[in-house]
Structures are given as C-alpha cells and as structure tokens.
Amino acid sequence: MDEDSVAVVGGSIAGCATAQAVARAGAGRVTVFERAGGELRDRGVGIGLHDARFAELEAAGYVDSSMPWSGLNRRVWTIRDGDAELGHGFAEQYFPFRSYNWGSLWHELRNRVPESVTYHTGAAVTAVEQDADGVTLKLADGRQERFGAVIGADGYRSVVREAMFPGLAPDYAGYLGWRGTSAPVAGDPETDGAEARVVVFPGGHCMMYLIPAAGGGFRMNWVLYAVPPDDPDLLLDLRTPTSLPPGRVAAKLTAYLRDLVAEHFPPYWGRCVLRTAPEDSFIQPIYDLEVPRLAVGRLLLAGDAATVVRPHTGGGSVKALQDATALEAACRAGGGWPEIAAAYDADRTPVGAAMVALGRRLGRAQVEETPDWQKMGQPEFDAWWQEQNQGPDRSSGFGGHALKRG
Structure with missing residues (x-):
C-alpha cells in the first residue's frame, strides 16, 4: 500500500478493525477520529459470531479465543x-x-490496533471534502486535517457517506x-x-x-x-x-x-x-441501508456506514470485521488507492446488498407478517425458515457470508 496517510472516521468495532487493516498493510500514517470522549461505553449489549465466520476471522488475525465468549x-x-x-x-x-x-469485544479489538496508529477520542468529524490530491476533514473544534485517503467507519449516520452520496440515509x-x-x-x-x-x-x-x-x-x-x-x-x-x-x-x-x-x-x-x-x-x-458502491475517489466505507443490516441476519458484526480483512487483502495486493478501492468495492458491495436483502426477508417473516405460531411444529418451521433463507443455511448468508480467499 503506497498511501502515506489514511484517516479512519469512527473508532468502534469497524473503525478499530479497519485501522488495524491499513496499518498492517503498510500505510505510513493512520489516524482514527472517534467522536465519543474517553473509552467507548456501551450498555453491555450482546452480539454473536457464527463459528465458521469466527474461524475465518481468527485465521486472518482479527479475533481469537482469548476474547471472552x-x-x-x-x-x-x-x-x-x-x-x-x-x-x-x-x-x-x-x-x-x-x-x-459488545464492550468486551470492542476493548479487545481496540487493544489490537497497532501503537503506530493515532487514536483520537472526543474528535467529532463534521464534514469531509475531497479533491484530486487528498481529503480534508473538518472537526467540530474548528480544526482541519488533511489525508491521502479516508475510511468512513462512522456508523449509520456516517459523515463520510454523506460526502460520497449526499442525501442518502437509512430507511x-x-x-x-x-x-x-x-x-x-x-x-x-x-x-x-x-x-x-x-x-x-x-x-x-x-x-x-x-x-x-x-x-x-x-x-x-x-x-x-x-x-x-x-x-x-x-x-x-x-x-x-x-x-x-x-x-x-x-x-x-x-x-x-x-x-x-x-x-x-x-x-x-x-x-x-x-x-x-x-x-x-x-x-x-x-x-435498512445499502449504497451504490463502497468507494468514491479517495473515500471508502466500512461497517454500518456502508450497509445497515437488520440484526435478524446474525451477521452485522461479522460483516464489519470482514470489511477490514477484505480491505487489508486489497491493500496487500499492491497498486495505488484507485486499485485498492476498486478491489474492495468489487468484493464487499455485493455481500452488503445480499445481507440487506436477507435482513428484509427475515424481518418481513418474523415481525411484519408473522405466521400463526400456534399452528407451527418442527416440519412447518423448517419449511418457513427455508423460504426466508432461499436455500439451506450454509449458503443463505445467515450468520454472514463466507470470507473470500485470495
């Protein structure tokens, strides 16, 4: 990777993972901007990782069994x-x-961010402007900082996504x-x-x-x-x-x-x-949210900034971590930022769209148009579940899609 400076907007799970990805791939200067002050706090909410997806992410070096689970x-x-x-x-x-x-997993991912990465807390990015030579971040305190490329890992209300696709918001x-x-x-x-x-x-x-x-x-x-x-x-x-x-x-x-x-x-x-x-x-x-593509010029999206997937899929956190592994692979493949962004976009945009579609199907069946539960037994349930997934679980995307290999 030949970019000398990369900013990551957002320091949550997707932000920590993507900062680790570009640092491991050789970016010269990586800076994370997290709007929350101090360490991120949560309400102890739970998240899940499918066993097969965990194994892939462990092999890629992003998680391991020492993390409390x-x-x-x-x-x-x-x-x-x-x-x-x-x-x-x-x-x-x-x-x-x-x-x-959630909090324990974030803490483990935060600890994995290399010491070479600068991680700012209480640093709210309010605007993102790119030109042919780089990207300018405008912060709430009036500062401006300049980078060669910017990754938006700033969630479903992403400032980076707004710069890429003005007016595109979650439904x-x-x-x-x-x-x-x-x-x-x-x-x-x-x-x-x-x-x-x-x-x-x-x-x-x-x-x-x-x-x-x-x-x-x-x-x-x-x-x-x-x-x-x-x-x-x-x-x-x-x-x-x-x-x-x-x-x-x-x-x-x-x-x-x-x-x-x-x-x-x-x-x-x-x-x-x-x-x-x-x-x-x-x-x-x-x-729900999906974007036409995950990269525009020197801007790139990851995690919920890229696609907002309904939680029924069991794959939202997996997708964020997989985004990071895919970005690292694209960086290591060589070339400049245009080649990196194109490879990442080609890999992850279809996965995000498929996960959004699955989430809509699951939400329709499990919330919006629920069956008569009293009439359900195991055979009726199995048929109902397969219809939502459009195939056996191993290929439906429930729990996250398999990570692509080289």
Missing part, C-alpha cells in the same frame, strides 16, 4: 403455554454461534428493537447456557441468550422486535435516523414493551426482560 449450539423457538415457566418449544434449529459482550423498517441485559437471580429455573431462545408472539419475537458479563459471570441478553403503537409523535421521531430521545417517547415505548411481555411471554423469560434496569436497556429503531 460464550458458546451456543441451538436455538429453541418458544410460545407461551399457560403458566409453564419456560413455555412450549415448538421448534429447534442448529445455532453454532459464539456470543460476546426506517417500520419497527423497533428493544434491547437489554439482566443479571441472573437466585431461584431462576435451570436453563442450558448453550441454548438461545426465541419467544414469539403475533407481530414479533424476542431473541434471548447468555453473554459474558464485563465483571465476570454471565448476563441474559435480549432483543425484542415489534411494531410500535400507532402514535403520530412516535412516527415522526422514528422515521428520523437518530437515537431516541429520553422522556415522553421512551416512556410510551417502555410501557408498550411491558404490555407485550405480560400478554405473550412465558413467566421466566418475561421476568428476564422486566427485571432489566433502565440503564441496561435501550430502544433501537430498525433501518
């Missing part, structure tokens, strides 16, 4: 069954995933994800830590599984997807690609969540959700 091997789809504590599991599927605490999918984690309590029923649960109800579902806790032990990670109540104020707020404000809107949505859980959840799984502390939960509007 919990193993999953199956997913049980469950409906309420009277007062039965765990409900009725009507279908089961193979689920070879590793679960992580609200029409429903929300309520997310949180809760600690185990004495007297809880015995459950298998290798088992993920999906509690289903008309118009949505809730995915639940254990993740490593930051201070040791485990927490129950959960994310519930449903269409919010019909309210003009909520519609206005949620169609804007931004995080939800505190106060009246959040209070309405929390009350709605509690009503859903009380009506549809088996007792134990309902308690796991309802005992979650407010500071350990948040509300995430679900969006």
Whole structure:
C-alpha cells in the first residue's frame, strides 16, 4: 500500500478493525477520529459470531479465543403455554454461534490496533471534502486535517457517506428493537447456557441468550422486535435516523414493551426482560441501508456506514470485521488507492446488498407478517425458515457470508 496517510472516521468495532487493516498493510500514517470522549461505553449489549465466520476471522488475525465468549449450539423457538415457566418449544434449529459482550469485544479489538496508529477520542468529524490530491476533514473544534485517503467507519449516520452520496440515509423498517441485559437471580429455573431462545408472539419475537458479563459471570441478553403503537409523535421521531430521545417517547415505548411481555411471554423469560434496569436497556429503531458502491475517489466505507443490516441476519458484526480483512487483502495486493478501492468495492458491495436483502426477508417473516405460531411444529418451521433463507443455511448468508480467499 503506497498511501502515506489514511484517516479512519469512527473508532468502534469497524473503525478499530479497519485501522488495524491499513496499518498492517503498510500505510505510513493512520489516524482514527472517534467522536465519543474517553473509552467507548456501551450498555453491555450482546452480539454473536457464527463459528465458521469466527474461524475465518481468527485465521486472518482479527479475533481469537482469548476474547471472552460464550458458546451456543441451538436455538429453541418458544410460545407461551399457560403458566409453564419456560413455555412450549415448538421448534429447534442448529445455532453454532459464539456470543460476546459488545464492550468486551470492542476493548479487545481496540487493544489490537497497532501503537503506530493515532487514536483520537472526543474528535467529532463534521464534514469531509475531497479533491484530486487528498481529503480534508473538518472537526467540530474548528480544526482541519488533511489525508491521502479516508475510511468512513462512522456508523449509520456516517459523515463520510454523506460526502460520497449526499442525501442518502437509512430507511426506517417500520419497527423497533428493544434491547437489554439482566443479571441472573437466585431461584431462576435451570436453563442450558448453550441454548438461545426465541419467544414469539403475533407481530414479533424476542431473541434471548447468555453473554459474558464485563465483571465476570454471565448476563441474559435480549432483543425484542415489534411494531410500535400507532402514535403520530412516535412516527415522526422514528422515521428520523437518530437515537431516541429520553422522556415522553421512551416512556410510551417502555410501557408498550411491558404490555407485550405480560400478554405473550412465558413467566421466566418475561421476568428476564422486566427485571432489566433502565440503564441496561435501550430502544433501537430498525433501518435498512445499502449504497451504490463502497468507494468514491479517495473515500471508502466500512461497517454500518456502508450497509445497515437488520440484526435478524446474525451477521452485522461479522460483516464489519470482514470489511477490514477484505480491505487489508486489497491493500496487500499492491497498486495505488484507485486499485485498492476498486478491489474492495468489487468484493464487499455485493455481500452488503445480499445481507440487506436477507435482513428484509427475515424481518418481513418474523415481525411484519408473522405466521400463526400456534399452528407451527418442527416440519412447518423448517419449511418457513427455508423460504426466508432461499436455500439451506450454509449458503443463505445467515450468520454472514463466507470470507473470500485470495
């Protein structure tokens, strides 16, 4: 790689990984700009990596088994069954995933960023301007910095993407994800830590599984997807690609969540959700986004800045890490930035589009147009699942597509 200076806008998972990628590939000066001050903090949310994708990323040097994780091997789809504590599991599927605490995984990736990389915190980039000779970053404090190339790893509200495709913004999918984690309590029923649960109800579902806790032990990670109540104020707020404000809107949505859980959840799984502390939960509007291409001139996109994929795919974090491995491979293949950008774009743009399409299919079947769950058994479930995936899991993209090799 012959670029003498590369900036990475965004210092989260995608940002740390892409900074590592270009530094390992030989970029002379790599600088990360993260808008948050200090170390990134999160609410302990869980993420998963498919076993096969983990193996590929481990071989590429981006993750390893020393990172705190919990193993999953199956997913049980469950409906309420009277007062039965765990409900009725009507279908089961193979689920070879590793679960992580977002904060712990980010910390491990941050530690892998080479010391040669400059990592700025509290550095909000407000504008990006490129010309034939380079790219200028404008920061909120009034500073301007110049680089040979810029990677946008700044999430779904990407400033870099706005410079590449003005006005292109994520599309609200029409429903929300309520997310949180809760600690185990004495007297809880015995459950298998290798088992993920999906509690289903008309118009949505809730995915639940254990993740490593930051201070040791485990927490129950959960994310519930449903269409919010019909309210003009909520519609206005949620169609804007931004995080939800505190106060009246959040209070309405929390009350709605509690009503859903009380009506549809088996007792134990309902308690796991309802005992979650407010500071350990948040509300995430679900969006879709794909771009025409991932590189324009000296600008390039990675992670959620490039494509926003619905979480049902189980492959969002994988995609961000794979973007970094693909970028490193393109850099090592030789040539200048135009050749690097073209190779990266050809590799990753089709994958992003396929993952967005899969997320839309899964969201339609699992939230927007749910089946009659009460009539489902294992054979009906298997047919329903295969229809969403348009083929067996090994080729559908669920959990992420296989990483291309040389």
